[in-house]
Amino acid sequence: MPLRSGEPFSLISLRVRVHLMESNANPRLQTTLTEKEVSGIFDEVNAIWSQAGIRFELEAIDRLQALDLAPKRWFIKDRDWVKAAIPTNHFSPGSIDVCFVKDMGPNGFFYGEPVVVCENPEFHKVSGGAKNPVARVTAHELGHVLFLQHLQERTNLMASGKNGVSLNPQEIKDARNRAQEIAGQLSQP
Numbered sequence: 001m002p003l004r005s006g007e008p009f010s011l012i013s014l015r016v017r018v019h020l021m022e023s024n025a026n027p028r029l030q031t032t033l034t035e036k037e038v039s040g041i042f043d044e045v046n047a048i049w050s051q052a053g054i055r056f057e058l059e060a061i062d063r064l065q066a067l068d069l070a071p072k073r074w075f076i077k078d079r080d081w082v083k084a085a086i087p088t089n090h091f092s093p094g095s096i097d098v099c100f101v102k103d104m105g106p107n108g109f110f111y112g113e114p115v116v117v118c119e120n121p122e123f124h125k126v127s128g129g130a131k132n133p134v135a136r137v138t139a140h141e142l143g144h145v146l147f148l149q150h151l152q153e154r155t156n157l158m159a160s161g162k163n164g165v166s167l168n169p170q171e172i173k174d175a176r177n178r179a180q181e182i183a184g185q186l187s188q189p
């Protein structure tokens with residue numbers, strides 16, 4: 001049904017499975033976040049995404065041992081190395097997989113599953129920004145899952161390296177369209 005202005009959004013729910021990364025070989029991949037902290041993070045992610053009527057349901061949180069990969073060489077992009085160290089056999093076919101690691105070059109990334117988020121992001125504060133920068137990075141990367149592009153307007157959720165959380169009407173429209181498609185795909189057996 002087309003969205004008319006002034007009409008309240010119908011809620012679109014997408015399931016998320018969180019993997020807390022563990023690694024003996026590469027301690028920087030091992031997150032210190034607890035399950036309780038992750039649910040707090042998703043409370044704020046959902047507060048941010050409520051402006052678009054989109055909700056991310058936390059279906060499960062598990063611990064996932066990283067593959068024992070050789071340390072990163074300087075000519076490999078950090079995100080590519082981190083992604084290669086994450087085994088995909090515990091991913092959920094019916095939800096969006098989100099992995100948390102301790103240290104990483106970028107604050108987060110998504111270029112095909114999984115979403116990966118660093119627990120120590122570097123960012124600039126803006127007024128009205130997110131309380132928890134990890135929640136902001138998670139919400140930003142989920143924006144990429146919903147096909148949103150970077151938008152360097154200080155207070156916008158899709159600005160890089162800031163903690164802004166706002167979405168403009170076009171972003172809301174695009175994100176909802178994509179969320180609807182994903183919800184349809186994920187619900188198929």
Ligand SMILES: [Zn+2]
Pocket residue numbers: 140141144150160
């Ligand atoms: Zn980004």
